[in-house]
Amino acid sequence: MTRRGVLLGMAAAPLVENLMQAQTTSVCFMSAVEMARLIRAKKLSAREVLAEHLKQIERVNPQVNAIVTLVPELAQAAAAKADEAQARKQKLGPLHGLPVAHKDLVETRGIRTTFGSPLYKDYVPTADDLIVERLHAAGAITIGKTNTPEFGSGSQTFNTVFGATRNPYDVTKTCGGSSGGAAVALACGLVPVADGSDTGGSLRNPAAFCNVVGFRPTPGRVPNPKAAFGWFTLSTSGCLGRSVADLALGLSAVAGPDPRAPLSIDEPGSVFARPLGRSFKGTRVAWFKDLGGVPFDPRVREVVDGHRKTFESLGCIVEQAEPDFAPAEISFRVLRAWNTANQYGARYRANPTAFKDVLAAEMEEGLRLTGPEVARAEAAHAHVWRGFQAFLEKYEYFVLPTTQLPPFDVDTPYPKELVGVKFDSYIDWMKSCWYISAVGNPAASVPGGFTPEGLPVGVQIVGRNRADFSVLQLAHAFEEATGFGKRRPGVV
Numbered sequence: 001m002t003r004r005g006v007l008l009g010m011a012a013a014p015l016v017e018n019l020m021q022a023q024t025t026s027v028c029f030m031s032a033v034e035m036a037r038l039i040r041a042k043k044l045s046a047r048e049v050l051a052e053h054l055k056q057i058e059r060v061n062p063q064v065n066a067i068v069t070l071v072p073e074l075a076q077a078a079a080a081k082a083d084e085a086q087a088r089k090q091k092l093g094p095l096h097g098l099p100v101a102h103k104d105l106v107e108t109r110g111i112r113t114t115f116g117s118p119l120y121k122d123y124v125p126t127a128d129d130l131i132v133e134r135l136h137a138a139g140a141i142t143i144g145k146t147n148t149p150e151f152g153s154g155s156q157t158f159n160t161v162f163g164a165t166r167n168p169y170d171v172t173k174t175c176g177g178s179s180g181g182a183a184v185a186l187a188c189g190l191v192p193v194a195d196g197s198d199t200g201g202s203l204r205n206p207a208a209f210c211n212v213v214g215f216r217p218t219p220g221r222v223p224n225p226k227a228a229f230g231w232f233t234l235s236t237s238g239c240l241g242r243s244v245a246d247l248a249l250g251l252s253a254v255a256g257p258d259p260r261a262p263l264s265i266d267e268p269g270s271v272f273a274r275p276l277g278r279s280f281k282g283t284r285v286a287w288f289k290d291l292g293g294v295p296f297d298p299r300v301r302e303v304v305d306g307h308r309k310t311f312e313s314l315g316c317i318v319e320q321a322e323p324d325f326a327p328a329e330i331s332f333r334v335l336r337a338w339n340t341a342n343q344y345g346a347r348y349r350a351n352p353t354a355f356k357d358v359l360a361a362e363m364e365e366g367l368r369l370t371g372p373e374v375a376r377a378e379a380a381h382a383h384v385w386r387g388f389q390a391f392l393e394k395y396e397y398f399v400l401p402t403t404q405l406p407p408f409d410v411d412t413p414y415p416k417e418l419v420g421v422k423f424d425s426y427i428d429w430m431k432s433c434w435y436i437s438a439v440g441n442p443a444a445s446v447p448g449g450f451t452p453e454g455l456p457v458g459v460q461i462v463g464r465n466r467a468d469f470s471v472l473q474l475a476h477a478f479e480e481a482t483g484f485g486k487r488r489p490g491v492v
Contacts, residue, residue: 201433208458341366
């Protein structure tokens with residue numbers, strides 16, 4: 001070989017590598033809606049889509065630790081079956097051939113499910129949870145599990161089993177939680193759709209921190225037939241996506257009634273497959289004030305307040321107004337502790353040192369609760385719910401920040417102070433999310449921009465009782481008007 005040939009060969013190697021990486025990135029950051037369309041049109045195969053995502057996981061996941069259990073062999077077998085089914089012209093589901101990762105709180109048959117706890121580090125379920133069953137029925141292919149805090153407690157994704165998941169926009173920062181691994185996996189193009197769950201903000205907080213879309217549906221929209229407290233409204237399952245349309249596609253597969261769940265809403269998931277466009281001319285929107293004295297980082301307020309004009313440009317009539325959230329302080333704290341103690345109290349008594357300190361403290365609080373204290377919390381819960389529904393008789397939407405501050409240091413378990421206000425609990429910095437959990441209305445977090453340091457900020461849109469699709473419509477219109485969700489993180 002000539003010297004010229006050697007030099008050309010040396011130059012060609014990184015060029016080929018860059019071209020291959022570009023091909024992988026183009027597939028992995030394609031919208032889930034478009035990816036599903038191309039698979040159905042036979043312009044992409046399930047095998048090809050999976051192969052590109054596995055390459056992306058191998059390249060990027062070590063930097064962020066989003067997917068903590070990977071099952072490539074199972075996924076490859078499922079992708080082959082998906083392509084064979086399509087070749088036989090079988091009926092295809094709406095997510096046919098799309099790789100999906102499940103939050104590590106969700107039980108998956110034959111796949112390790114740890115709940116982020118050392119007590120379950122080797123646990124392999126024998127059955128799928130309902131949300132997994134529905135994703136599979138829609139044609140999705142399980143690729144692995146996404147990281148979560150211990151038993152999903154807290155909006156900072158770290159545990160002693162897998163460590164911390166890092167923010168792809170700044171790996172020294174947290175990704176939020178508890179669906180943190182899911183949000184990072186989406187932001188990094190590791191999967192096109194992911195499931196999650198939300199009690200105090202776990203579908204919205206990580207979405208805001210990672211510049212993706214998170215949606216807390218109305219309780220019962222995605223039913224949980226295994227819930228010990230069948231009428232408990234603080235917790236619900238749902239989806240995240242890189243866009244509102246992608247999220248709606250995922251929600252169309254997992255939503256729908258189940259006779260075993262008393263809160264189940266009797267509407268099919270297909271209601272979310274409708275076009276998202278609508279006019280917002282004359283739509284009344286309430287703009288937050290300070291939620292009764294909740295502290296906000298000035299960088300977050302500046303980004304969110306700057307979007308009042310965005311909603312006005314959509315035709316909305318925006319007024320600064322907010323309901324009284326004071327009863328949420330009683331209802332959410334007490335009912336959360338009560339539920340936590342019911343779920344994990346027996347395991348805590350048997351293995352008290354196996355739980356992180358804040359979770360142990362919450363269980364202790366829940367175990368000490370008396371009947372009158374729970375009754376007082378339930379009364380406060382009803383009061384804040386009625387007050388919020390009355391407030392939304394005048395306004396169709398309520399808009400506020402998703403989080404009170406931008407992503408913080410990944411080695412900080414939770415913020416203990418914000419703008420001079422000290423926090424006593426690991427959930428005190430999350431009130432802008434869990435006040436909405438307390439009322440139970442559907443709420444979306446949509447990318448709203450970035451701080452001067454380049455950290456994502458989310459805008460939270462809350463709708464009327466059970467008006468889930470309406471919330472997604474306004475979120476879609478905001479997304480189309482701003483386009484912040486198109487900005488990709490540095491790690492990719």
